[in-house]
Amino acid sequence: EVQLVESGGGVVRPGGSLRLSCGASGFIFDDYGMSWVRQVPGKGLEWVSGINGKGGTLGYADSVKGRFTISRDNAKNSLFLQMNSLRAEDTALYYCARDGGYSGYIDHWGQGTLVTVSS
């Protein structure tokens, strides 16, 4: 069974940093691209960033470009999101997600970790 478990969320002040982690199990991790998607509670979904199985970055949302960095450690079946220069508008539930196939759809999601940026 595919499992994705996020951690690292919390409360941080504007301008601060946070590193999110996602532990993956139940599949061959480096066979799959991975993504981070965020959602303000009660609002829509925003794709934040993606990375292919070999660690090549697929891109970032304009709203986080230059501030967030995605990475992965295939030896540890882990995905990361380094978030710097955090802003109030980055407050959201952050989902770790697996890219299911060549066409870039997301076929598995974690339960999310909440990031709150507030003074």
Add this chain to the structure above:
Amino acid sequence: DIRMTQSPFSLSASVGDRVTITCRASQSISKFLNWYQQKPGQAPKLLIYAASNLQTGVPSRFTGSGSGTDFTLTISSLQPEDFATYFCQQSYSTPRTFGGGTKVEIK
């Protein structure tokens, strides 16, 4: 960036109704269009990928169609468990943008 526009924003329907949700891309995305269902307090769930392919385990009352810029998700006979919010997403290019969502409520 490719902008995805969903309509309607919300709809009210009864069990057994046929429901159609549309998604329009700001430029052609071929068939790189995916549909997700999200219920309150849960992560999204993949329903349809590559415009018309039913994800394993998803009931056949869900169908997707379209290509280029215009896409539809149809629920042929709405069931109680289908009341949720539906999102489209393009995966033609990054950033892989989502539509704003369509909330399907009970009439």
